[in-house]
Amino acid sequence: MYSSYAQDFSGDWKGTVDIRGSKLDIAFHIEKVDTIYTTTLDIPAQGLNGAKASNTKVDNTSVIIIFSDLKLTYEGSLNYNGEIIGNMKQGGFPIPLNLKRGTVILKRPQEPKPPFNYYSEEITFVSDADNVSLKGTLTLPEKDGQFPLVIIVSGSGPQNRDGDMFGHKPYLVLADHLTKNGIAVFRFDERGVGESGGDFSKVTIELSSLDVKSAMDFLKERREINNAKIGLIGHSIGGIVAPKVASENKKISFLVLLAAPGVPGDQLMLSQKAAFEKDMGFNELQIQQGQKLVEKAYDIIKEAKLDNQSLKDSIHSYYKNKYGNLFPENQRKALVNQITSYEVASFIRSRPSEYLEKIKIPVLALNGDKDLQVLPKENLAAIKAALDKAGNANVEIMELKSLNHLFQEATRGSLGEYSEIEQTFSPIALDVLTAWIKEQVK
Incomplete structure (x- = not known):
């Protein structure tokens, strides 16, 4: 007792x-x-x-x-x-x-553990946007030599260099696999994350693009890097940032798009919301009501040239006038704060075709057929249409069977599965993108 x-x-x-x-x-x-x-x-x-x-x-x-x-x-x-x-x-x-x-230990069999059979170095570079110092890891197949380089451009939300999400480190797994296959890889902590300076809450697609360009400009001067063979791998929203950088910089020689948006940002967010709600068992009427709840707010974000606080005030006023007390204040505030964040608002305004239509370099676009965040058919089709408009004939588009947004082998593709699945990154997807990159840099 x-x-x-x-x-x-x-x-x-x-x-x-x-x-x-x-x-x-x-x-x-x-x-x-x-x-x-x-x-x-x-x-x-x-x-x-x-x-x-x-x-x-x-x-x-x-x-x-x-x-x-x-x-x-x-x-x-x-x-x-x-x-x-x-x-x-x-x-x-x-x-x-x-x-x-006791402690919680997740089963992540693919997560690389030291000692590694390649060279790894901590790198600090300064963003041209505002002199903020950003930090990351450069991995080289060997300490000496000259190698092709890929820079990983991370997805939405505050991401560290490993892409820590749902107990997985997909960018670490990806970097490890590529480096073992003779390709140098750089991945870095986003602003305000990990060891990087700055404030993530102010990050937009434009600012992320400047950070990636600064990383490339810094690394291309290294003697170990073959600066004629530098590529970008953009995942999710990074699949908008990477084409933007490539469309503005001739030093990029190839592009890999992983679950990248092809349709306008507001359209993608509406389809994503509907897919999530369908997965959760909502009926068609409920899904349509959900679309009506947010689409006008997205229109305000797209059309209004307002500072962040004025944008919040404008959308709050819209919801108060439209729904009154039918939309509880705490739910309204949570939604408005989410969709008016710098990153999300810039995504809602984004038009991936604006950059893709200027891309002439080789492009590989992959998506999983279980992806509920970036629906594969409509986005891959839009990517292909934009690249066709650019006259780009060196394009490979692939919808991979049974893979979700994180490129895990999945049953449904729902968010709840991400952490439950032990696999971090499908070996099939790893092999496909690695073989394609090696073909571009040989």
């Missing part, structure tokens, strides 16, 4: 929550200094690591951990077996979460 004085909760704790049939591993690390407890939270499958609690309260055998930034609270009590029995609350809804001592 536990005594009445406070127990020591220090150490690593792990548990699993069940959210609508999808299981998610949760880990807490609790430390005690004198009488003060501090806690960090990891949800590896969602790429959340080391989130700091704003308060940890211990009272005898009970603990309350508050994460104000995440609007999340955990409350639990020790039982006779030394386990914490409790609930996690987010948005006021309790979800059972029992904890036992």
Whole structure:
């Protein structure tokens, strides 16, 4: 039986929550200094690591951990077996979460582990946009020699050099595979992420393009790089950034587009929203209502030349006038903040064809037929049409069977599968793009 004085909760704790049939591993690390407890939270499958609690309260055998930034609270009590029995609350809804001592380790069999049989070097370069220092990793097949180079241009959201997402590191896996096949690879932390300076909240497609160009300008001067054979691999929104850089710079000699947008940004976001809602079981009426909810807001973003705050105010006014109290304030604010962020707003305004129609260099465009974020048929068709308009005959377009947006072998392609799948990057997709790049640089 536990005594009445406070127990020591220090150490690593792990548990699993069940959210609508999808299981998610949760880990807490609790430390005690004198009488003060501090806690960090990891949800590896969602790429959340080391989130700091704003308060940890211990009272005898009970603990309350508050994460104000995440609007999340955990409350639990020790039982006779030394386990914490409790609930996690987010948005006021309790979800059972029992904890036992231990850490969460995800099965990621493809993730490369040192020592590596190639040369790796930490690189710092300065963006021409505003002199912000950005950091990344250059991998070379050997320390000495001259090699073709690819620069990985990351997808949406704040991405580090490995592309940490849903417990996977796809850009690390990709870089490792290419380097082992004789190709130098550079991947870097985006602004405000990892070891890079700057502020990610201000990132747009234009700013990302300047950062990629600065990386290329810096690396092409290295003696190990064959500056006549430099290519870009753009994933997701990086598949807009990469063509933009290539359309403006003759030093780029080939382009790989992975799940890249081909249709206008607002159109893609509408089709993505419909695909997600269909996957979640929404009926056609609900899906159409969802389209109507956002399409006018997208029009405002496309047409208005307003600063960020004025744009938010304009869309809030639209929703208040259109829906009044039928659209709850907290939901309205969350939606407006999301779609008016610098990156998302620049994506909504984007027209990939604007850059693709200027591309004359060899292009490989790959997409998975299970991709719900960038629907393969309409986007690959739009990419091909734009490149045809450019008169580009050196183009290969492939829709790969059973692959999702991250190029994992998937059943449905839904977001919930990303973390559950142990595979990080399909070996078939890796082999296809590697063989194509080697053909371009031979």
